[in-house]
Amino acid sequence: MSLLSVQGLHAAYGDSRVLFGIDLEVGQGEVVALLGRNGAGKTTTLSSIMGLVQPKAGRIEFRGRNLAGSEPFEICRAGLGFIAEDCRLFTSLTVAENFEAAKMASRSGSSNWSIDSVLELFPDVRNFLDRRASALSGGQQRMVAIARTLMGNPDLILLDEPSEGLAPLVVDALLKQLKRLKQSGQTVLISEQNLRFANELADRVYIIEKGEIPYQGTPAHLAAEPEVRQKYLMV
Ligand SMILES: Nc1ncnc2c1ncn2[C@@H]1O[C@H](COP(=O)(O)OP(=O)(O)O)[C@@H](O)[C@H]1O
Numbered sequence: 001m002s003l004l005s006v007q008g009l010h011a012a013y014g015d016s017r018v019l020f021g022i023d024l025e026v027g028q029g030e031v032v033a034l035l036g037r038n039g040a041g042k043t044t045t046l047s048s049i050m051g052l053v054q055p056k057a058g059r060i061e062f063r064g065r066n067l068a069g070s071e072p073f074e075i076c077r078a079g080l081g082f083i084a085e086d087c088r089l090f091t092s093l094t095v096a097e098n099f100e101a102a103k104m105a106s107r108s109g110s111s112n113w114s115i116d117s118v119l120e121l122f123p124d125v126r127n128f129l130d131r132r133a134s135a136l137s138g139g140q141q142r143m144v145a146i147a148r149t150l151m152g153n154p155d156l157i158l159l160d161e162p163s164e165g166l167a168p169l170v171v172d173a174l175l176k177q178l179k180r181l182k183q184s185g186q187t188v189l190i191s192e193q194n195l196r197f198a199n200e201l202a203d204r205v206y207i208i209e210k211g212e213i214p215y216q217g218t219p220a221h222l223a224a225e226p227e228v229r230q231k232y233l234m235v
């Protein structure tokens with residue numbers, strides 16, 4: 001059974017419909033990428049799973065329990081963690097205080113992150129533990145936001161466009177750290193526009209276009225489909 005199973009998800013902002021029946025699955029320990037161009041519906045999909053956007057229709061099953069219609073805090077308690085593109089750190093707190101504020105025991109017992117183990121994954125973060133989050137660069141904020149979410153011991157993390165807006169060298173550093181996160185066994189659903197970034201991390205990929213999923217496969221399969229990449233990703 002999948003850890004997360006999204007079935008027939010529809011979502012809208014007011015009268016403007018954005019998602020038209022999204023189906024996707026994430027298994028325990030998998031890294032799954034949701035790839036698509038700007039405006040395709042990636043953030044709306046993750047926000048709907050998290051309850052930040054109320055789905056119009058569809059099921060969002062987590063460990064077999066339907067979470068569609070639940071409040072974000074309930075979804076968070078069920079074991080999902082969301083890292084928004086804008087990170088949403090407590091900017092007036094230091095990095096260490098952000099970690100303290102996010103500490104939560106795992107519901108399922110499947111993960112057991114501590115400050116020490118998170119810092120092993122993101123060693124650079126040690127250098128700015130006492131800095132206020134508002135004083136960090138974009139790449140540092142991204143790392144801290146991921147590390148902070150891990151402190152809540154989520155069973156599944158939803159990571160929205162982590163490479164967006166970062167310089168190439170910073171993207172490479174982040175990729176390395178996310179590979180270590182994957183090796184730790186953490187289950188991740190990642191949204192990306194950056195095909196290379198997603199392909200290096202993901203076990204499976206879904207392409208989203210205009211609120212629908214026209215393609216799913218493995219990174220190797222997608223690598224052998226230049227027309228698909230051209231049509232939906234322009235690469
Ligand atoms: N808060 C919002 N209100 C109205 N429309 C929105 C809002 N957020 C996103 N949209 C629209 O929904 C569509 C999908 O957006 P989004 O999910 O942010 O795409 P992506 O994350 O793939 O770039 C776009 O057409 C976008 O303009």
Ligand SMILES: [Mg+2]
Binds near residue numbers: 044
């Ligand atoms: Mg987005």
